[in-house]
Amino acid sequence: MAKRMKPEDLRSFRWFGVQDLRAFGHRSRAKQMGYGADDWEGKPAIAIINTWSDINQCHAHFKQRVEDVKRGVLQAGGFPIELPAMSLSEPFVKPSTMLYRNMLAMEAEELLRSHPVDGAVLMGGCDKTTPALIMAAASMNIPAIFVPAGPMLRGNWHGEPLGSGTDSWKYWAELRAGNITEDEWDEVESGIARSPGHCMTMGTASTMTSAAEALGMTLPGAASIPAADSNHIRMASASGRRIVDMVWEDLKPREILTEKALKNAVTTTMALGGSTNSAIHLLAVGRRAGVDIDLSLFDALSRDTPVIADIRPSGRYLMEDFYYAGGLRGLLSRLSAKLHLDAVTANGKTLGENLEGAKVYNDEVIRPLDNTMSEEGGLVVLKGNLAPDGAVIKHTAAEPQLHQHKGPAVVFKNYNDMAMRIDDVNLDITKDSVIVLQNAGPVGGPGMPEWGQLPIPQKLLKEGVRDMVRISDARMSGTSYGACVLHVAPESFIGGPLALVQDGDMVELDIPGRRLHLDVSDEELARRKAEWVAPKPHYPRGYGWMYAQHIRQANEGCDFDFLEAGDEDVPEPEIH
Numbered sequence: 001m002a003k004r005m006k007p008e009d010l011r012s013f014r015w016f017g018v019q020d021l022r023a024f025g026h027r028s029r030a031k032q033m034g035y036g037a038d039d040w041e042g043k044p045a046i047a048i049i050n051t052w053s054d055i056n057q058c059h060a061h062f063k064q065r066v067e068d069v070k071r072g073v074l075q076a077g078g079f080p081i082e083l084p085a086m087s088l089s090e091p092f093v094k095p096s097t098m099l100y101r102n103m104l105a106m107e108a109e110e111l112l113r114s115h116p117v118d119g120a121v122l123m124g125g126c127d128k129t130t131p132a133l134i135m136a137a138a139s140m141n142i143p144a145i146f147v148p149a150g151p152m153l154r155g156n157w158h159g160e161p162l163g164s165g166t167d168s169w170k171y172w173a174e175l176r177a178g179n180i181t182e183d184e185w186d187e188v189e190s191g192i193a194r195s196p197g198h199c200m201t202m203g204t205a206s207t208m209t210s211a212a213e214a215l216g217m218t219l220p221g222a223a224s225i226p227a228a229d230s231n232h233i234r235m236a237s238a239s240g241r242r243i244v245d246m247v248w249e250d251l252k253p254r255e256i257l258t259e260k261a262l263k264n265a266v267t268t269t270m271a272l273g274g275s276t277n278s279a280i281h282l283l284a285v286g287r288r289a290g291v292d293i294d295l296s297l298f299d300a301l302s303r304d305t306p307v308i309a310d311i312r313p314s315g316r317y318l319m320e321d322f323y324y325a326g327g328l329r330g331l332l333s334r335l336s337a338k339l340h341l342d343a344v345t346a347n348g349k350t351l352g353e354n355l356e357g358a359k360v361y362n363d364e365v366i367r368p369l370d371n372t373m374s375e376e377g378g379l380v381v382l383k384g385n386l387a388p389d390g391a392v393i394k395h396t397a398a399e400p401q402l403h404q405h406k407g408p409a410v411v412f413k414n415y416n417d418m419a420m421r422i423d424d425v426n427l428d429i430t431k432d433s434v435i436v437l438q439n440a441g442p443v444g445g446p447g448m449p450e451w452g453q454l455p456i457p458q459k460l461l462k463e464g465v466r467d468m469v470r471i472s473d474a475r476m477s478g479t480s481y482g483a484c485v486l487h488v489a490p491e492s493f494i495g496g497p498l499a500l501v502q503d504g505d506m507v508e509l510d511i512p513g514r515r516l517h518l519d520v521s522d523e524e525l526a527r528r529k530a531e532w533v534a535p536k537p538h539y540p541r542g543y544g545w546m547y548a549q550h551i552r553q554a555n556e557g558c559d560f561d562f563l564e565a566g567d568e569d570v571p572e573p574e575i576h
């Protein structure tokens with residue numbers, strides 16, 4: 001029989017239900033806000049973690065949408081409590097939202113821990129907000145459901161669809177090559193983001209909200225609904241209703257975030273041709289939930305999973321097309337033989353039950369298994385003396401002739417060095433060179449910015465070059481493309497081998513062989529390492545200092561070491 005909580009078992013009962021002076025304070029202060037016993041007595045208190053802000057375009061609708069969630073909570077007999085959290089607007093936060101993903105995860109976890117709440121609705125979608133909120137839920141482990149922001153509508157320019165990020169890079173390159181005018185570039189600027197919602201290519205946001213659904217943390221079908229679609233409103237209120245039952249059923253995140261769920265999420269991201277960032281975030285979620293996964297799982301599942309979503313940057317379409325084609329449920333129904341269908345999800349049903357009746361309505365957007373985009377998934381894990389702990393490349397977004405490539409390195413010490421010299425006409429570089437950027441990793445960036453799609457030098461662009469092998473310890477936007485080796489670990493700032501590369505060294509990329517090799521002898525590398533001088537730390541104090549002390553490397557998920565799943569034998573303190 002399903003578990004059933006009693007009102008006096010609720011966490012919030014300790015704040016509102018007992019007869020002591022402290023509870024008097026809680027009740028009297030709730031009454032100060034106009035609430036009364038009818039609002040809380042015998043009712044689950046539901047935190048709604050809202051990552052809305054005036055400067056997060058992707059969550060612009062959350063100000064209204066939170067009211068739809070509240071409506072659902074009230075309908076189901078819950079007590080909604082909105083708790084704002086930092087919104088991590090991807091384009092506006094410098095140096096990188098990745099610097100603050102763990103901060104939002106900590107904030108959300110502690111908001112839940114410190115307040116009188118029994119369950120949580122997590123409202124996110126813009127890149128880092130999804131993993132951060134799910135990491136928080138895994139650690140706090142009270143019933144939680146994720147409400148994805150939903151993708152924005154397609155961009156439009158002269159009747160052509162425009163994709164977030166992907167078409168920015170594309171038309172920026174065309175502008176630099178002199179193929180479009182400044183006026184046309186302005187038109188692209190006005191047409192590329194037309195509605196609330198997150199980036200509508202298969203960038204990090206679409207990848208991670210889809211992963212959240214595959215993990216079982218959303219209602220079925222939630223992740224693909226465009227933000228501007230009225231179905232999104234109904235999904236939000238349904239999520240509000242569902243969380244109240246999840247509390248009564250005591251269905252907690254760690255019952256959902258199992259090894260099977262993590263594998264389902266990785267398989268899903270592969271079939272989507274999803275963002276390389278998902279490797280970092282899903283590792284972090286797994287480690288929070290106490291599930292032992294590492295990068296090798298991503299490579300293994302990538303080899304076994306075809307890309308069947310024809311979505312930019314790997315494909316042609318956008319998330320709005322994906323929704324009309326059947327959305328994630330449609331895609332998962334085609335993948336069902338590769339999924340753990342018995343994994344439990346937020347609605348209390350298994351993934352398999354949730355996929356019953358799912359259909360694909362457009363075989364161009366969601367390909368059948370006999371007409372895939374590629375036979376393997378969209379992510380390859382590379383190893384070699386240049387990346388002993390691993391590196392990744394989205395090979396589906398790289399030109400095929402670069403999948404096996406050997407060329408001389410052109411090294412930039414940091415981002416500013418690259419920005420200053422990359423377009424220098426005297427730079428000794430050809431299309432066969434390998435561009436290397438150092439000191440752009442988790443500590444070095446700082447915050448592992450999305451610089452990994454290193455720019456092609458202008459003089460080569462004018463010759464028609466559109467892709468080259470590029471290597472860094474940075475990340476890359478999921479909307480980017482190119483033969484960009486990313487997440488090199490250990491990173492150069494802490495003395496990883498990437499720090500030792502010099503101009504002219506031969507570098508070998510072998511995607512089929514999963515190899516990234518620096519053609520320099522071990523003796524020479526040891527000599528260079530002995531002479532290597534660690535760069536000065538970026539931060540003398542504050543959050544940045546703490547971040548640098550505790551951040552894990554990319555192959556471990558970039559969480560703080562002290563936030564990963566703790567020792568079960570050491571109980572957390574009781575709240576009084």
Ligand code: FES
Binds near residue numbers: 089127198205
């Ligand atoms: Fe928010 Fe891309 S800017 S998801």
